[in-house]
Amino acid sequence: GLPIIGGKVKILDPDENGEGEICYKGPNVMIGYYQNEEATREAIDEEGYFHTGDYGKIETEGEDQWIYITGRLKNLIIFSNGKNVYPEELETDIQGVYGVGEVVVYAGESKSDPSKEVIVAEIYPDEDALKLRNITDPVTYFDEEIKKINRKNVSYKSIGKVKLRTEEFPKNTSRKITRFAIDKSID
Known part of the structure; x- marks a missing residue:
């Protein structure tokens, strides 16, 4: 589907097919886990992108970027x-x-x-x-x-x-x- 308006999506470490971990950044993303800095560091990178744990790719069609989820990183x-x-x-x-x-x-x-x-x-x-x-x-x-x-x-x-x-x-x-x-x- 399409990413939420106002947000940014990137694919972390894409392979030869352009697939990698889907990361999202936007005003609707949490700022961190309550009283758990370690978990926050694991989930949100220095640029403020949330690491979803989903594997996928982005395809551009005109002005739109479509996100395709192909699997879970842990699987x-x-x-x-x-x-x-x-x-x-x-x-x-x-x-x-x-x-x-x-x-x-x-x-x-x-x-x-x-x-x-x-x-x-x-x-x-x-x-x-x-x-x-x-x-x-x-x-x-x-x-x-x-x-x-x-x-x-x-x-x-x-x-x-x-x-x-x-x-x-x-x-x-x-x-x-x-x-x-x-x-x-x-x-």
Whole structure:
């Protein structure tokens, strides 16, 4: 969308696609956290820009600057080759697959090989939907669907492992999935 009138937006440390952290400065931005100077220094830089924690880019169309949010900084997967993967982007693709109840994409963690880099899609299937289509082997079904998604993406965004859950993901009081509570081990 468009930034609020009277405010300024910048992209911090943009990558080759122009994507980086969205920072905003304006009269409607707080001056700091109450009695917490350290948190204020982390959130607001020397120029007065608030660091949103959102990843995105700015595109100019005529006089207007459009802001596109592509993900959250804390969820970003950064590979050793410098490539960035936005889990939310892949989650949106996977959410479009029939029979997906919930999905979280993350960088898998290997205890046996810490240098191993693999993108994991962990899916909580909608069992009722699968039954309606007589899908009796969800493992094979979702593996095939993820392969279709991988074919549409560049190679560094390929999902290397699919995990199925038997329970919903843990959520906070706002019913948002608590990513930090998910076991990210792959072996």
